[in-house]
Amino acid sequence: MLKRILYICLxxxxxxxxxxxxxxxxxIQKDVNNEVPESFANGSQDTTxxxxxxxxxDYFSDPYLxxxxxTALSNNQELNITLQEIQIAQNExxxxxxxxLPSVNIGAAAGADKVGRYTxxxxxxxxxxxxxGEEMPDPLQDYMLGAYATWEVDIWHKLRNAKKSAMTRYLExxxxxxxxxxxLISEIANSYFELLALDNExxxxxxxxxxxxxxxxxxxxxxxAARVTExxxxxxxxxVLNTTSLQYGxxxxxxxxxxxxxxxxxxxxQHVDRNPNAFGELxxxxxxxxxxxxxxxxxxxxxxxxxxxxxxxxxxQVAKADFYPSLAITAGVGFNAFNPRYIFTSPxxxxxxxxxxxxxxxxxxxxxKARYLTANAKQIQAIYNxxxxxxxxxxxxxxxxxxxxxxxxxxxxKSQEVEALTKSVDISNELFNSAxxxxxxxxxxxxxxxxxxxxxxxxxxxxxxxxxxxxxxLGGGWK
Numbered sequence: 001m002l003k004r005i006l007y008i009c010l011x012x013x014x015x016x017x018x019x020x021x022x023x024x025x026x027x028i029q030k031d032v033n034n035e036v037p038e039s040f041a042n043g044s045q046d047t048t049x050x051x052x053x054x055x056x057x058d059y060f061s062d063p064y065l066x067x068x069x070x071t072a073l074s075n076n077q078e079l080n081i082t083l084q085e086i087q088i089a090q091n092e093x094x095x096x097x098x099x100x101l102p103s104v105n106i107g108a109a110a111g112a113d114k115v116g117r118y119t120x121x122x123x124x125x126x127x128x129x130x131x132x133g134e135e136m137p138d139p140l141q142d143y144m145l146g147a148y149a150t151w152e153v154d155i156w157h158k159l160r161n162a163k164k165s166a167m168t169r170y171l172e173x174x175x176x177x178x179x180x181x182x183x184l185i186s187e188i189a190n191s192y193f194e195l196l197a198l199d200n201e202x203x204x205x206x207x208x209x210x211x212x213x214x215x216x217x218x219x220x221x222x223x224x225a226a227r228v229t230e231x232x233x234x235x236x237x238x239x240v241l242n243t244t245s246l247q248y249g250x251x252x253x254x255x256x257x258x259x260x261x262x263x264x265x266x267x268x269x270q271h272v273d274r275n276p277n278a279f280g281e282l283x284x285x286x287x288x289x290x291x292x293x294x295x296x297x298x299x300x301x302x303x304x305x306x307x308x309x310x311x312x313x314x315x316x317q318v319a320k321a322d323f324y325p326s327l328a329i330t331a332g333v334g335f336n337a338f339n340p341r342y343i344f345t346s347p348x349x350x351x352x353x354x355x356x357x358x359x360x361x362x363x364x365x366x367x368x369k370a371r372y373l374t375a376n377a378k379q380i381q382a383i384y385n386x387x388x389x390x391x392x393x394x395x396x397x398x399x400x401x402x403x404x405x406x407x408x409x410x411x412x413x414k415s416q417e418v419e420a421l422t423k424s425v426d427i428s429n430e431l432f433n434s435a436x437x438x439x440x441x442x443x444x445x446x447x448x449x450x451x452x453x454x455x456x457x458x459x460x461x462x463x464x465x466x467x468x469x470x471x472x473x474l475g476g477g478w479k
Contacts, residue, residue, distance in 0.1 A: 040401055093163065099163075142336070184264065189464075196282075209240065295394065298475025326359055
């Protein structure tokens, strides 16, 4: 009676421990917030998103720029590295898929065993006949050929969830590639427009050098005629030297921007083909921003963050399954004999085995708890990252829409300023030649006109950058 009670107590204790082994720590919960305002900050109510309707080949019309982007999409090293990341993620799916299926191995072995005559096994072998009249060979050889299989039964969907997580991360890597393509196209386009702007600045500087040289020669003649002093001559000379020095700084910037483009395109430094005269004719296209909720479908970085969030949730289920019992089945079949000529003799040489093993963690589960809690923490991280990515996307679009509007107003005013100062240069020269204006007025007017032309070109470059950046912010460029 006492023994029976002891067995009952041990059974109850074992059941209690088994149940406690399956108990999981409590997780931190956080709801995902993916709500966005109904419209952008500028009050735009477009229903069509430019980035979802227009591919980059149609959005950019410059043939030289399109050729650069085409080359970069084939040769850019960073993009090619990312493509290998996609291949790695695809291989991870195959690994996880293979873990679900049974593993079968085939093997062969050979050996020899010499035991002492005065041992239990030796004595038994000496008195054992393989066949009537045929003693056990000494030394005893051993030959084996067989197949072995192992299979973890996926009771709690741990392996299937691991495969699902790998598939989700594969899709995430594809979106990461799309996001990189968007950034690459944007960076090349912005650098290309910057290069055109520098070409035009260099042309303006060279034109001003010629104008100022002519003015300098006139001042020297007037000095010889005693109409101006040596101070005027030196000031005009200094102005010419200052403007001439500008062109070398611009030439250096052109070299650096060209090499930046060459790096993005994946080639060694060389001349970048372009048409500088086309810069002045560039007109930013009308942008339809659509509604903020369209960003969730168009922007690769948002979809990438969303997939990472989905994968992190699956990882929690994978980590949770470590608390539950695991069932493994092993099996083997083959032939085993002491002589090669008997190895395929059946059923005498036939061997097989079949076993099942059920194991559950019971004591010292700290490592399992740590992995489970880490998976939960990573999921919380993924939620915050997803929300941050959405917020960043909305702010980027709102900023660019405001920038486009303000730059349009700025460009109109700068154009009027350049026109007024260009006329002022002609007027100041005429007044100076007729001795009705001081030479300082001529110098200051020329300087202001040059600066205003630079500012106009810079404003146009910012407009083209805004055109590229808004297309990128709306989720375009990767298609």
